[in-house]
Amino acid sequence: MAPDQDYDQDNSHVDDTQKYFFKCMVGDFPEKMAIPQKFVDNFNGHISEVIKLEAPDGNIYNIQAIRDLNKIVLGSGWGVFVSFYKLKAGYFLVFRYIRDSHFKVLIFDFGTCCEKEVFHVLMNCGPDSQEKESNSESHRRCELCDVHFYWHHLDDRQKHFLRLMVGDFRQEMSIPQKFVNNFRGRISEVMKLEAPDGNIYNFKVTKDLNKIVLRYGWAAFASDYQLKEHDLLVFRYIGDSHFKVLIFDPSGCEKQLFNIVLNHAPNVPKTCISHDRSFLRETRRRDCGSHDNNSRKTKKMTPVDSPSPRSEGVTSPEVTMNSAGLREITEPHYVLATGCNLTTAQKAEVDALVKKVRPVIPFYITAMNKTSMSGSLVICKDYAAKYLPHEEQFITLCHPHKSNIWVDNLKVITDGSCMLSVGWSCFVLHNELRESDICLFEVSKNDGEVTMVVHSLEGGHHLQGKEPESQNKCSYPVKVEVTEEEESDKEHAESSYYYSRYAYDLTGEEQEEIFRSALIQQGNPVYVAVLQENHVSSRNNLLTFPREFAAKHLAERSHDILLLRPNRREKWCVRYYYHSMMRIQGFSYRSWTKFVSDNGLQEGHVCVFELMKGVCEATMMVHVFRKFNGRFVLLD
Template sequence: MGMLKIGKNCSVCKEWQEHCYWSHMADDCKHFLTYMVGDFTESMIVPSRFANNFNGHISEVVNLKSPSGKTWSIGVAYSDTGELVLRSGWKEFVDANGVQENDCLLFRYSGVSSFDVLIFDPSGCEKASPHFVENRGFGREEKSAGAEGGGRDGDKNGHHQHQLEMTPHKNSSRCRSIPSACKRGLFSDEIEQDHREEKKEGDDEDEDEDEDEDVDKDGEDRYYFCRHGGRVTEYNLSKGDKEEISRVPVPVEPGNPVLVKVIHASHLLSSRYSTVGVSPEFAGRYLGPAMAREVVMERGGGGGGGDQWHVRFVRRESSRGFHGTGWRRFARDNGLLAHDVCLFELRLVDGAGAGDRLRRRPRPTMAVHVLRRVRGRFVLIR
C-alpha cells in the first residue's frame, strides 16, 4: 500500500500521526531535546508532552547513559506545577560530563525508564569529552552513579564494577520495542544464525562448571539459586541475600519453578558468544535433553499478553544456558544491568505442579522478574 498523501492543514491527519508516533512506533525511536539555560545544574525539566505520553513508564528513578557508556541513576520528582523533574544525581551527571550553559542534550528513550544521552556544544557539534568520562585507556565502562546504595568493592580481576540502582518500568502493550506481530519471523532467522554459531567457544561464556544450587522448598514456589565459583565469585549471593530475595513479593504463580540468576557484566556484552549459564538440575528437569531449543521470555507481571523474546537455549559438554541474539535483545530491551537478579519463572500448563515435567508447555515460556539492589535492599523492577 502506498504512502497516504495528507494535507498540511488537516487536523485529523496530524492527530493520526501523533497517535501512530506515540502508540505504535518503537520506543527507541522516541527522543527529546533540551537546551541548558538558566539554573540547569541542579535539576532538569522533562518536556511535558514527552512526559505525558510516557506516563507510567518514567518513574522514581531513571538511568542516563552518557556516550562513554557510564550510567547514572537520577531521582525523579514532580514540581509544584506538575512538571517531571530530574533532580537527585543530576548535578553529578552534569559535572562529570562537562555540561555547560547553552549546551544541547539529546535524550533517546532506550527502555525500562532509561535514556541514552548525546551532548552538543552551542555550535551544534557533539562534544568529545563525554566519550571519555573516567575511562582508563579510553575504554568503555558501564557504572551506575549519582544515587545512593548498591556499590561493590573493586574487582580482584580488574573488571569494572556496577552499582545497583532502580529503574522502574511498567509493561504496557502501548509501548513496545518490537511489535509482537513482527517478532516471530525476525527471531526465526536469528535463531538459525545462532545455530550456526553455537559450536564456537568464546571468552564471554558463563563459567558454570562448578555451579551448584540451593532450592527453596519452604514456600509454595521453588526457587533454584544458582551459585558460581572461580573467577565469578563477586556475583555470588549470600545466605542473607537469598532469604531477602525469597521475601520480595514477586507475582509468581504457585507451583511454578523459578531459576534465580545474577546477571554478569559478560552477559550484557554484544559478543555473540556470551552465554547465561543455567544450573544443571533446573535444565535437566525442566528444559529437557535437547542440545538446543527455543525458549520464549516475557517480562514478569504482564499476564502473558505483552512482548515476547525468542531466546535460544543451548547445551554443551560442560555448560548450558541462554545464548545468542534473542538473549541480547531481551537484555537490551529490558535495560538489564550487571548484578541485577533475574527470576526466570517457568510457566507450566494450568494444573501442573512444579515437579510435573510432562505437563510443561510444548515450548518453554518464562516470565522474567527483575530485582535490583537499591539503597541496600532488593527491589522488584516493573
C-alpha cells in the first residue's frame, strides 16, 4: 500500500480534535498564511469562511479563511494577529484543532526553541474578552511581565519546547538552554518521553557543560519513529520528568504513527519494536502479565511495524556441498542493506568485483539517500556486530583508484549499529557521489586498525574508478547563469541585489555609503542583511536568504559555502541548508555560529554577502559594516 494511502486510512480514524499542524513564519507571512495542503486534504470536519484562532494568552481572533485552488489561506485578520504578537521570520506556530473551525495556537521562537511568553495580556484583559485592539493603552504588552509570569507563575504542565531534527539528531538531543535555565520543576536522571502512540521511553539524562542531553535510549527512539532530517518535535511537560511529544514531518503535518497501536487484533498484546536496549520503552496500553510471555519469546516485527533505515538485513550465509558430500555453511560474499535493490546489471558487476577482490570480510552494500548524502551513513547493527569494532575508533576510508585517504571516527550507536559522519561527508564530496549511487564497502583489519575501500556504482551501473575529467570541475554546487552580453549594467545590477526586510529600511545615502566601501565586483549577486538577534545567537541561530536569490543563484539542496572576508586569509566552510517544503534556505547551527563568533558579528551589523562568480567552489565574500557616529564603517 502506498504511503499516502496509509496516511488517509490512519488519519480518517483519528478524532479531528487530536489533529495538529505547524507553520514556519517565512516569506510574506505578515500578510497571509496557508494551511498545509496535507492537513486540508485529510481533514474530516468543515473549515468555515471565518475561523477562530485562540492565542496562548486566551485571546481569540476571527480570521477570514480564503479558498484558492483547493488551498485554504488565512487572510483578513491574520495581519492583526501577526502584529499584535510581534511574530518574526523563523518563528514556528503549532495549531491544534478544537472544534467548529476553532484552533488553538502555540508560538515558538526559533532562536530559543521555547514558547514566546505572551501571558500578560490574559491577566490584564480578562478571559471573556474576544477581540483585542493592539493599539489600546490598557492592552499594551509588557514583555518583561510576560516573561516573569510565564516562567514563575504559569503551571509547568502548560509549558512546551520544540526541536528541529538536524545535525547529529539520531544520536542525542539536548533540551533548549532557556528551558533548562528557567524551568521550576526538576528533571531527574531518567526522563520519560511519551510518543503520540502512547509508548513511553526512558532516557538517561546527562549534564554536559550545564546542558541537559538525552543520549542513552534516544537512538532507539529516533530509530523506532524513523526520525528524519527537518522533522519537528514539540514537547509538553506533564510532571515528574515526564514529557509528551508530537512528531511532525516537513509538510507541516503530524507523522502518522497510530498504526503501531491501532492495527492489532483484539486482545493481542502490542509487539515491542526495540531489541537489546538498556532503556526499553514502557507502554500504558500493555499489561506485562503472563499473557504476554509468548509474545516475548517470539519477538518479531509485524508488517505494520515497518523497519527504520537502521533496521537493515543481512544476506543469509550460503549452503554448499563439500567434496565429501556434506553440507557446509559459508560466509556470504556481501550484505545488502534493507532498501538496497540491485538491478541485474549491477548484480553482475558486484559478482565480478567479488570474484576479483575475493574479500575476507563480506562487502557491505547500501544505496545513497538524502541522509547519507547530507553527512552521516549508518551501518546496520547485524553487520556491525559481526565485522566492525564494538567501540568508537578512527578508521580510514579509501577510493580504489585514488591515492587520497579520508579519516573518520566510527561511532557505535546505542542499538549496536555504527555510523560514519565527518570523514564520510568529505569522501562523498570529493568523490562526487550522488543520491541513488550504490556503495560497496570492502572492510579489512590489520593490527586493530580498520580500513574501508569504498567502491561505487553510479546510475549508469558502471563502477566509478576514474579521476574527474577536469581538475577544474566544481566541488560545490553553484548555478551557472548565461547572461546576454547586450544586457545593460543597470538591469544587471537591479536584478542581482537582494535585501532582507530590515535592509529595506536603509536610506539611499546609507546604501551608497556601504556599496562605495564594499567594492562589489560587477556581475556578482549580492544579498544585504541587517543582523537581528536570531542571526547571531550562540544557539539555534538562523539567517535566511530570499527565495528569489536562492532559486536563481544557489543549488536547490543543502551544501557547503566558503565564506571569506576582505583582506583576511581565514576561510570558513559554512553549511547552507535548503528545505523546499518548509521554504527555508540559509545559514544555521555550528558552522555559522563559528563564523559569527570569529568575526565578532553583533545585532545591528550590516552584512553584504557577495556571491563570487567564475569560481569552482560556492564562495561568498562577506563585507561587514557597523554604524559609528551616524556613518557605516567597514570592519576588517
